[in-house]
Every structure is written in structure tokens, then in C-alpha cells.
Amino acid sequence: MNFDLIKSLEKVFWSKVDKTGDCWLWVGGVLSDGYGGFGIQYHKHHYSYRAHRISHSLAHNRPVPDNILVCHKCDNPLCVNPNHLFLGTPSDNSADMIEKGRSGKGRKKRPSSCVRGESHGLAKLTTIEVQKIRTIVSQPNRQSYEQIGQQFGINQSHVRRIAEREVWKHV
Ligand SMILES: [Zn+2]
Secondary structure: OOHHHHHHOHHHHHOOEEOOOOOOEEOOOEOOOOOEEEEEEEOOEEEEEEHHHHHHHHHHOOOOOOOOEEEEOOOOOOEOOHHHEEEEOHHHHHHHHHHHHHHOOOHHHOOOOOOOHHHHOOOOOOHHHHHHHHHHHHOOOOOOHHHHHHHHOOOHHHHHHHHOOOOOOOO
């Protein structure tokens, strides 16, 4: 992490954050794994950083080492509120997952889980798509959740969870 470069772009970074809710939402680009991506073009190089890692670094005024994870208390990969982030090591994370496996409960319900996009299931969606899904669902002669899901590349249970505000509550 090029921390001096990041610090010089601190204003640009926060200009891409919606701080109106409890979770501060990254409104810039979204990486394929569901995390916010902060792309920087510098001296002909392109750097891409995870937005929540940048947020943690800026809030604590020091870079996050590559081998340390930045985890979400709020289970929202796009949240960059430093108060919702905590540091963990990969071994913490696997111990955490083993414990969750034993408990038989979903990881997402656990407040301390490290959200990882590929298991989050909503990685492909943007805030705008979530709003569109809710608009479609609210119409009187709407399509089935399955049909709606097909349009957005997600399955019907995710459509239902979005519609019932089990997920993306802040949108
Ligand atoms: Zn949050």
C-alpha cells in the first residue's frame, strides 16, 4: 500500500463515500468480489485498493499490512465507516469460521464476521440495482422473484431478501 499516495488523495477518497447512514457506503466502483475499489492512476501505473482498507488506514493514520485483514462488524462489504471495521489475521478468520460452522448458524448473522464477497452472494449488485429490484418488486403485476433474479444474475432467495430488507437495509 502506497500510503503517502493514498494520503494525498484523502479528499478524493471521502468524496466517494455516502455518510448519511450508520454504514458509510462506498459509491465508487465495486470490485468483482463485492468490495469497494479505489482506483488510482499515478505515473502511468494503475493501483486498485479496497476502499475499506483505505478507510481504516486513513482513520488510524497508518497503512494496513498486506497480511492483515480488515473485517466488517456490520457485514456490509461496501461500508467504509472506520467504526465498523476491525483488524484480523487470516488465522483469526479461519478460527472464526470453524466456530461458526460448529454453531450451525450462517456467517452473515454473526456481527464480527469478515465478509468476503464470493460468499456474500450480493457481490454483483450495486446500490442502484438494489433500488431497481425494489421498484420492480413493488409493482402490482410484477414478475416472480425467479424472473427478476435472472435479470440481475442472482437467485430468487436473494431477490426475496432484498425485497424484505433482510439485506441492503440501508438502501
Ligand atoms: Zn457498516
